[in-house]
Amino acid sequence: MxxxxxxxxNGQPVLDVRDYSLAYGxxxxxxxxxxxxxxxxxxxxxxxxxGESGSGKTSLAWAIMRxxxxxxxxxxxxxxxxxxxxxxxxxxxxxxxRGRRVCMxxxxxxxxxxxxxxxxxxxAEALVRHRALSQKDARDEGEAWLARTGISRxxxxxxRYPHEASGGEKQRVVIATAFACNPEMIIFDEPTTALDIIxxxxxxxxxxxLHDETGVTALYISHDLGLVSRVAQDVAVINQGAIVExxxxxxxxxxxxxxxxxxxxxxVPNPDHRIVTSEPDAEDxxxxxxxxxxxxxxxxxxxxFLQPKRExxxxxxxxxxxxxxxxxxxxxGESGSGKxxIAKTLAGLQDFEGSVxxxxxxxxxxxxxxRAYRRAVQIVFQxxxxxxxxxQTIGKILSRPLKLYDLVPRSERSRxxxxxxxxxFLPEDYAERFPHELSGGEKQRVxxxxxxAAEPRLVxxxxxxxxxxxxxxxxxxxxxxxxxxxxxxxxxFITHDLNLVRQLAHRIAxxxxxxxxxxxxxxxxxxxERHPYTTQLLDAVPVPVEASQVSSAAERAP
Amino acid sequence: xxxxxxxxxxxxVALVLWIVTIAVFAITMVLPGNAxxxxxxxxxxxxxxxxxxxxxxxxxxxxxxxxxxLFNLLxxxxxMSLRLSLPVSDVVGSAFRNSALLAATALVAVTVVAVPVxxxxxxxxxxKADLGISLVAYVGTAMPEFVTATLLLVIFAAPGNPLLPAGxxxxxxxxxxxFFNHVILPAGALGLILTAHIARQVRSEMSDVLASDYIRAAxxxxxxxxxxxxxxxLPNSLAPAVAVISLxxxxxxxxxxxxxxxxxxxxxxxxxxxxxxxxxxxxxxxITLLLAMVYALSNLLSDLVIAALDPRVRYE
Numbered sequence: 001m002x003x004x005x006x007x008x009x010n011g012q013p014v015l016d017v018r019d020y021s022l023a024y025g026x027x028x029x030x031x032x033x034x035x036x037x038x039x040x041x042x043x044x045x046x047x048x049x050x051g052e053s054g055s056g057k058t059s060l061a062w063a064i065m066r067x068x069x070x071x072x073x074x075x076x077x078x079x080x081x082x083x084x085x086x087x088x089x090x091x092x093x094x095x096x097x098r099g100r101r102v103c104m105x106x107x108x109x110x111x112x113x114x115x116x117x118x119x120x121x122x123x124a125e126a127l128v129r130h131r132a133l134s135q136k137d138a139r140d141e142g143e144a145w146l147a148r149t150g151i152s153r154x155x156x157x158x159x160r161y162p163h164e165a166s167g168g169e170k171q172r173v174v175i176a177t178a179f180a181c182n183p184e185m186i187i188f189d190e191p192t193t194a195l196d197i198i199x200x201x202x203x204x205x206x207x208x209x210l211h212d213e214t215g216v217t218a219l220y221i222s223h224d225l226g227l228v229s230r231v232a233q234d235v236a237v238i239n240q241g242a243i244v245e246x247x248x249x250x251x252x253x254x255x256x257x258x259x260x261x262x263x264x265x266x267x268v269p270n271p272d273h274r275i276v277t278s279e280p281d282a283e284d285x286x287x288x289x290x291x292x293x294x295x296x297x298x299x300x301x302x303x304x305f306l307q308p309k310r311e312x313x314x315x316x317x318x319x320x321x322x323x324x325x326x327x328x329x330x331x332x333g334e335s336g337s338g339k340x341x342i343a344k345t346l347a348g349l350q351d352f353e354g355s356v357x358x359x360x361x362x363x364x365x366x367x368x369x370x371r372a373y374r375r376a377v378q379i380v381f382q383x384x385x386x387x388x389x390x391x392q393t394i395g396k397i398l399s400r401p402l403k404l405y406d407l408v409p410r411s412e413r414s415r416x417x418x419x420x421x422x423x424x425f426l427p428e429d430y431a432e433r434f435p436h437e438l439s440g441g442e443k444q445r446v447x448x449x450x451x452x453a454a455e456p457r458l459v460x461x462x463x464x465x466x467x468x469x470x471x472x473x474x475x476x477x478x479x480x481x482x483x484x485x486x487x488x489x490x491x492x493f494i495t496h497d498l499n500l501v502r503q504l505a506h507r508i509a510x511x512x513x514x515x516x517x518x519x520x521x522x523x524x525x526x527x528x529e530r531h532p533y534t535t536q537l538l539d540a541v542p543v544p545v546e547a548s549q550v551s552s553a554a555e556r557a558p
Numbered sequence: 559x560x561x562x563x564x565x566x567x568x569x570x571v572a573l574v575l576w577i578v579t580i581a582v583f584a585i586t587m588v589l590p591g592n593a594x595x596x597x598x599x600x601x602x603x604x605x606x607x608x609x610x611x612x613x614x615x616x617x618x619x620x621x622x623x624x625x626x627x628l629f630n631l632l633x634x635x636x637x638m639s640l641r642l643s644l645p646v647s648d649v650v651g652s653a654f655r656n657s658a659l660l661a662a663t664a665l666v667a668v669t670v671v672a673v674p675v676x677x678x679x680x681x682x683x684x685x686k687a688d689l690g691i692s693l694v695a696y697v698g699t700a701m702p703e704f705v706t707a708t709l710l711l712v713i714f715a716a717p718g719n720p721l722l723p724a725g726x727x728x729x730x731x732x733x734x735x736x737f738f739n740h741v742i743l744p745a746g747a748l749g750l751i752l753t754a755h756i757a758r759q760v761r762s763e764m765s766d767v768l769a770s771d772y773i774r775a776a777x778x779x780x781x782x783x784x785x786x787x788x789x790x791x792l793p794n795s796l797a798p799a800v801a802v803i804s805l806x807x808x809x810x811x812x813x814x815x816x817x818x819x820x821x822x823x824x825x826x827x828x829x830x831x832x833x834x835x836x837x838x839x840x841x842x843x844x845i846t847l848l849l850a851m852v853y854a855l856s857n858l859l860s861d862l863v864i865a866a867l868d869p870r871v872r873y874e
Contacts, residue, residue: 065778099780111771115870116793125789126779177779450678 012083014185014217015064020077022063022241030073033059035241037077041234046211046218048232048249050225050264052469056241061187064219065104066094082184100130103178107190109170110496113162119170122159123177130181145176149206152341168199172206179210185217190329192227196334197496201540207231219357223470226499227267229253230542236503237261257442267474271502271525271543276481280506287346287458288322288488292354294341294514315341316352317362319513325457328484328491330505338514339494342460344493347379359457374457375405378451382463384443388435394421394446395431401454420449424479441472445479452483453507459484460492465500498541510534567861571854578850579631583624586839592616596640596837623807630848637840639832644680646840649829655846656727657818657825659737661810664745664752665803672753673799676760680795681787683765692761703813707747707820714743725822744821748813752806756799763798767791797868811849 017341022034034056041047051057064079066086079086081102089097106112113122124140127133133141138458139158146154149172162170176383177185188207192200208231211218222228228235235252237245237260244258256262294315316338325328331339344350348369355364358376363369378401381387388397398417404406408416422443435443444464451459461480465473481504484491495501501508502522510518510533518531525538594610595602611617630637636646673835675695679688697767713722722743728736768791769771776790777783815827824826826845833841865871 067774067778095780095782097780098778104778105773106771108771112775114772114776114790114794116868117790125781125785129779129781129785163870174775512851 003175008286011042013042013080014082014291015219016040016078016080017060018065018078018080020060020063020079021075022059022068022227023073025071025073033072033241034063037238037241037243039236039243041217041219043217044215046220046232048228048235049219049221049238050223050228050235051238052223054240054469055238057238059241060238060552061104061189061219061221064187065098065102071432078390093182093469096130099183100181101125101183102185103181103183104176104187104189105171105174105191105298106369108194109167109174110162110194112174113170115162117161118158119160119165119173122160122270123180123193126177126379127180142176142180145180146173148179149173149176149210150202151176166199167195167223168202171195171199171203172304173205175203176551179216182214183216185219187219187221189221189358190223193222193224197498197537198334198540204231224542225264225470237264240367262448267471269474269477269497269499269503271499273501274503274522275478276328276485276504276506278485279548280324280490284325286323286325286327286359288357289346290320290355290357292316292319292342292352292356294338294344294345294352301469314514315350316345319511319514319516321509321516321519323458323490325486325490326488326504327507328481328493330501331492331494331511332496332501332508333511334496334537336513337511338464339511341514342511343379343460343492343494346377346458347460348374348377349379375401375454376457377460378454378458379460379462380444380447381450383467384440384447385435387447388443390435392434393431394433394435394438397435398431398450398453401450407453407455415454420453423452423483424449439472441468441476444468444472447480448476448480448483452487452489455487456489458490458492460494462494463496466495466497473500480504498538499543510537525527567858571851571858574854575847575851578847579628580624582790582843582846583627586843587620587631589839591641593839596656600813612666623731627843630705636844639833639838639841641838641841644855646844649841649846650826650844653824653829654824654846656823657770657814658785658826659730660741660744660748660818660823661814662777663741664748665796665807665810667745668749668752668756669803671749672756673760673796676757677764677787677792678797679761680768683761683768687773692758695754695757695761698750699758701751703751703816704820705749707744707817710743710747711820725820727822727824744817745821747816747820748810751813755809756802756806760795760799763802764791764795769795770794798873800860800863800867804857807856808853811853836864 017037017039020034020037021032023030023032037056037060039047039049049057049060063072063074064081064086066089068074074087082095086097106377113119118141120139123145124135124138124327127138127141128135131141143154143158146157146424151157151172153168157165157169157173165173175191190205191207194429195203207218207230210216220228220232229249233249234247235245236243236255237247237252237258238258245252245256245261252261253265256265297311298314298317319338319342321329332341333339341350345352345366346356348366351366353365355362357363358373361373392400395414395417397415398420402416406461414431417431423427426442428443430438430442430446435446438446448459450463464480465476468476477500478494482490483489493501493505504524505522507519507521508525509516510531513532518534520527520530520534524530525534530532530538589670592611593614594607598606598610598622608617615623624681632649637646639646639649642649675691679691679695682688684856714720714722723740724743726740728740730737732861773790776786781789814825815830817823818827819827819831826848829841830836830845833845
């Protein structure tokens, strides 16, 4: 920290990356990961590094930590920490520097904590190593840091194993470990991506507080432009290994110089920019759930006396709502809220009690669901990798529903497959390809095309954009809305992205612990009569900074 | 680990053993020839055989015979050996003790060698040491006991200048040195393939652990490599190693039959072969049940050890 202050005095940046290039050696030749990257972070500032998957943002973090795989080749440049080039340091010097002068907070706290060691020992070992404290002093200091990160009973937490703590608690432990050695810089690699909405918000607030308290310099890596606009004073945008934009936040957001940045800013879901225009016919009810209940863990089998009593979890509790023809209904909630339970129930994949009315018929259980229903209700899953058979060509995948429901004569099928591909803006010759030859976004388009191939009246979309990059996500969402409006199919859009759902849903249902707690018109999201939980969720999500907001937020910068 | 869990597991072991009794009994019923013929010899007349069958109760329905056999088993009465005219429990008891000595020696040696070797090759992954050891281990897994046993005999017990005895058994109560002298070769033959297999498994487990996010996090905390390996990686690799070892106990039980025969070790394996040659049904039944029980209990034991090693494993 003293170094940092000295640096602040003479205006020297804490981290200065100069013309840095990195490639990975592969059997097919070197692959460039970073190309002539230059950026710097001034003392006490937070630099947000934004990029999509594969852009090289994490490679830069590994390079700074000097933790590169054996096949990495550094072709040019310097990585300067307070005047010292990290590239010239020996492994021993680096081991002494890691965790003491530069720390790192990772994406998934569940994976980055050792499962068989107590949390307290995992904090204390860093203090023993870098601050030469005794075991006892290290534990006391660790406990004090846990308290500073807002853990309510720190001494109890010290003795817990990772699996005995929640995701938010684990991330607090990781953050406490990073801050405890008083480093000059901390690298945050998507620290909230693996967490629930409200927990993520709390971690973000914690980051702000600790940053203000300690004045640490931070590199904040994220794919989420909205989030970065909230935490960082400076922003660097990286695309295909090159920095395309670097400057103060207000510059990057209001006057982006590069077209890639402009596209990225535009792709960030913004609840004020609706992408759905038409309204469903208010009279025409398509589907209604009446007191639907789902229990998990109530399976019976012949050897059950040899198994422990399983805890029964209620996935859905007395859920009732209706859906009109041609309506897009968004369902939001945190993980475990029951939103996917509703998706599985309506897709006929989950046992349930209560009744589901669809058109003229009513179904009182999974086994009552018939072929006509299955054809009329299609589902698109989160991970296209898992839902497309890797051994079938795209053409075969798309012709399955046509054959199953006998929708077009055999001779017409390949023509219809080509139509379907065109309708999701994919080239016709993709019919010959296998799923692994397509990108993530393309695969999800195929999955959408397959759902629409059955000419359904309702399509359930279960987190279909969450595994995709922001720009791809935007185009998939637009495609879905486009198809939905052309065909008049109703859509149940399940997501945890509140900004996205406010862009495209007519109405939004909020679920929590299996209960449907709120249901409202999208335009009424901020109305005073909203359920407190809905308001809490909406408040937790950073809305992309608009030009007008930037200046006021930037004033917090030290 | 809750007592209820332990009870349920014991119940499951009992269930497995009960199913094994049915299988064992059914197989002995289906086999050609029965106890009456065995006792009387192959020149007995059909009348004599019929009379003996009545005396032994072999003419009764199979279910009755099974229940009677099971009832006696539960009281510890395995019947009389047809060949040796001794109670089966006496014959099998001492053979079981001898086999257990051999198997335990082999298992301890295997564990002591294989786990560190597996760890070492994982840490040194991709180096010449790793390649060399992995190649040896690969060859080792491909060599069955009767091959390694013969090789060991040729190398260490060649006539003329034998370094070690080619066979036989001295109880450790009589002479500990003598016991070890005699146990080295059979335990080596038994253990070589298992060492190779377990070392390979531990290497792959340990490699996965070393590639995990938490090892990366430990290194990026600036911990020294020694602390990363011993403090972070090792505790995570032990539980899977125990699981592999317990699975290999099944293989060990099969290997012991071959090895005991080759090295004239008076254990269950030799006894089983003798009993099979003589159609000594009560002995065959008792040994089969015993092996099944050892396997089921060693699995239970390994689950208990895994629960002790990994705090995430909590049996309810």
